[in-house]
Amino acid sequence: MTTVAEALSEAATERAPAKPPKLNSAAFKEVPQDRAVRDRIRAEVERFCKSVDKSKPLTRDSAKEMAESVLKTLGLGESCLGFTMVMLTNEFWRDQVAAIPFHRRLMLLPHCLKNAEGCPAEYDELGLDCKKCGACEVGDFRTKAEELGYKVLVSEGTPIVLKIIVSGHVDAIVGVACLNVLEKAFDKVLLAGIPCIATPLLSSNCKNTSVDNDWVFESIGLHKPAEGSKTKTYVHLMRAANGLFEEPELPRLVPKARAGSPEQDPLRKHEAIAYDFLARGGKRSRPFITLAAYDALKGAPATLADSGWELPDHVKRAAIAIEAFHKASLVHDDIEDDDAYRYGAETLHRTYGVGTAINVGDYLIGLGYKCVSRDRKALGAEVAADVLDKLADAHIKLSEGQGAELLWREAKDKALTTLDALKIYALKTSPAFEAALYTGVRLAGEATAYEKLIADFSRNVGVAFQILNDIKDWTGDEDNKLVSGQDVLAARPTLLLALALEGSTPAQREELLHLIAQSRTTAANPEEIVARVRRLYFAAKVFEKADKLVDKFRAKAESLADEVEPTEFRELLYYLVDSVLEKPTLPQQGVTQFVQLGK
16 A cells, blocks of 8 residues: 555655745734834834835745844844734835725724624624724724725635735725734735735734724825835736636627527527636636736736736637636536535536536537637647647546546445545646646747646646645635535545545544445435544544645645746746645644535
């Protein structure tokens, strides 16, 4: 049987990657309780940042290094590191935030600033619906911000904020949050290149906390003409990828073949279902990769300016093709797994029936190929053939990986090694990244010199991404299927299962195999099965082992990126590693999370 060590060998690196290791969140410890100390740190940060090159994106690691330098100058300890990093981020972005019109800014406020006793506000899908009663600072800050034209949101977390940013409604964030929340938001906001200023809460007890009010009002009122260099950002390309699937871009680029009301004609209705699913939900990460790769090899104009750049329609349609293939695979996967929900809504086969859903998936595959083939004159025969060949290769590999998974699920022998699982992952997930990356590169010019790099990089990123997806399945995923432990209930051959089988005692292994076999029977109790499998996973230290595997694959991907030229493409690969391989909080032992809608 293949051991974990043997399975790791392919991902091992011969040398350390050029990028520094990730910052441990333990560095975010406390806000100095003495206002004089906070003022000293802020003043020294302001002096320090006068010599910082603001054209280069700020990262968590560079912010940490700068913050350590500031604290050393002040003679302060590491406990202030998190607070100092926030101050550095604020000063880095201050002028760029100030240059953005008020009506293009988002004010983000936390729930915990509200008066806990008798607050009349209620919660809606966007957070706290503040009544501006004057009983706490929330109403004061909100009133000031709205008077200036801000959009205001009283809500925790970054997913909804990023969605608002990507949708194009706002260009900067001015917020208030505790250090714990800011620590979680650091990577996402900095990686995306979103101008932001945050005032830390003075404590993290989440009840009747306080903040430096004058700092908050100062940040709200920041306003001055643009000056100096702008920081590189991928937000423009993220918005471009998102906009491909909205009005007016989608119908312009890929017009429907049939006009009129879908209710009057079954052909129109089928087409409408397919287009609706293509436009529904998702992070648009694959079309973004295509657009960003093309942009990087054209000198990265979209990352350096708000205007003056434009993507050709044939590049946009190729990005739509990548998403069409992805969406087709999701429709078919949902049928094969009999999943109930996708993007927070009922799956297509549950809504329209299995036959219709299969056909919608097939339609999207055809639409994807058509998006490329229709531009063969603009692309040239050789480029069009190369792109279509890569898409076909990815389609075949995906089907091979899914086929291997389905055959395993139907087999009586449920033995599974880590190497078996990793092979399936390399076929199921990596080809989509490879096709998206290759397509953008090939549309920009000759891709021969990059082919092996793209394949190797995509394999490592794709496998690590799938492992993270498996881990997220045990923490619940509101953007996807809303079921914790669903991989177990669907009897999927995951890496977590393979690690558990290899790391368990014979008795535990027998119990685990019995639970997997039982999970697909009508008499099964899903809550009990998930709870028992969870216990066995913790006994085998599955989540810790999977987390280490992610680090190994990530390190290999970064080491591959270290050698890449030009700089713009290398920076994009680093960005993809950081953004695609965002780690979730590992499941905690003794905490059972089982949420299955419709039961």
